[in-house]
Amino acid sequence: MNWGSFGNFVHMGGYGFYVWGSYLMGVVCIAGELILLARRARLAERRA
Amino acid sequence: MAIDSYRLDGEAGGNWLLRLAAPQAFFPVAGKMIPWFAALAVLFALPGLYLSFFVAPTDFQQGEAYRVIFLHVPAAWMSMFLYVIMACWAALGLILNTRLSGMMASAVAPTGAMFTFLALWTGALWGKPTWGTWWVWDARLTSELILLFLYFGFIALTNAIDDPRRADRAGAVLAIVGVVNIPIIYFSVKWWNTLHQGASVSLTRAPSMAATMLVGMLLMALAAWMYSIAAALWRVRSIILERERDAQWVRELRGVQ
Numbered sequence: 001m002n003w004g005s006f007g008n009f010v011h012m013g014g015y016g017f018y019v020w021g022s023y024l025m026g027v028v029c030i031a032g033e034l035i036l037l038a039r040r041a042r043l044a045e046r047r048a
Numbered sequence: 049m050a051i052d053s054y055r056l057d058g059e060a061g062g063n064w065l066l067r068l069a070a071p072q073a074f075f076p077v078a079g080k081m082i083p084w085f086a087a088l089a090v091l092f093a094l095p096g097l098y099l100s101f102f103v104a105p106t107d108f109q110q111g112e113a114y115r116v117i118f119l120h121v122p123a124a125w126m127s128m129f130l131y132v133i134m135a136c137w138a139a140l141g142l143i144l145n146t147r148l149s150g151m152m153a154s155a156v157a158p159t160g161a162m163f164t165f166l167a168l169w170t171g172a173l174w175g176k177p178t179w180g181t182w183w184v185w186d187a188r189l190t191s192e193l194i195l196l197f198l199y200f201g202f203i204a205l206t207n208a209i210d211d212p213r214r215a216d217r218a219g220a221v222l223a224i225v226g227v228v229n230i231p232i233i234y235f236s237v238k239w240w241n242t243l244h245q246g247a248s249v250s251l252t253r254a255p256s257m258a259a260t261m262l263v264g265m266l267l268m269a270l271a272a273w274m275y276s277i278a279a280a281l282w283r284v285r286s287i288i289l290e291r292e293r294d295a296q297w298v299r300e301l302r303g304v305q
Contacts, residue, residue: 001102009101013112018177022116022170026123029162030275036158037282044289048298 069146071288072297078281085281089274096267104261116174117261121248122269124167126276127195128230130160134202135227138220148284150216151291153223154206155284159276161199168192179243187236188244191229198226212291 003009012019067073100118107114134156141149171189172182183189202219209215232239237246248257249265257265292298 001105003102012115013106015111015113015115015177018113018173019115022119022173025169025173026119026166029166033159033162033279037279037286040286041282044286048289048293048302 069148071148071151071292072295074148075285075288078285082278082281082285085274085278089271089278092267092271092274096264096271099260099264099267104264105258110178113174113177116170117248118265118268120167120170120174121265122272123163123170124192125269126272127160127164127167127192128233129273130156130163130276131195131198131223131230132227134160135223138216138223141216142220142224147213147291148288150212150220151284151287152280153202153216153219155280155287156276157199157202157206158283159279161196161203163272163276164192164196164199168196175243184243186242186244187240188233188242191233191236194229195226195233198222198229202226 010016010020068077096118100115104115104118106112134153137149137153137156140146141153168189171192175184176182202222205222206215206219209218236242237244249262289298
């Protein structure tokens, strides 16, 4: 799959909003869970 | 205490699995496993994303919109797998009355809820350009939404009960009853006339997609598996510390640090 340019890659053949909206939420979900996990671990260790 | 810990280490001939079921024995083991599963998740995700965006060809019907599949299908699979795993841990806790089982069920639930939400979100963003609608009350989408509410219900119920052992038992009943929803989700596209397409990947027939698409999707699914294991192990360590706060071994652990 050769996109030709970065602009084409972002554009995703006109479906950029849907494709990147999906992957962005994936990143937000995983990053959010990792932040919550780190905070819970820190609190649990401090209160242990 | 010295004698107890000696026995714990000394019974090498005993059942190692049973010994590992003690939260105090599992705590350090989980800690050692987390970096390995996290590394595997990255190791699968990188080639998975590369195939998804740079190797897999454009779909002749859906254009580039179909690339949501590489996130959507792994998330949807994990939402179902993790529920079954959660219910198995919960059932094990009910049957054997082992403390760690309930902790594992609680550790899996938030990650399962996260993947369920992600499956619904990516589904909506995929549905809009291909079906012309964000949401439709068909059997597949509705049963997946019910799955999200089952996860929320489990988390809310177990958090609402102060005594952790009672919370585990109440949550276990909910989790086990809710398992009936999993085959409904999976077979919904067969049993009912849904807008959602049928399974693209099946054990009994050749996959209806290009090889590079399939491999990319499977790599992403493996990455999601490894991530889920790492996340659940990390969470269960916190749960163990929270619940065993007053235990002698936790105090000793604190003394060491």
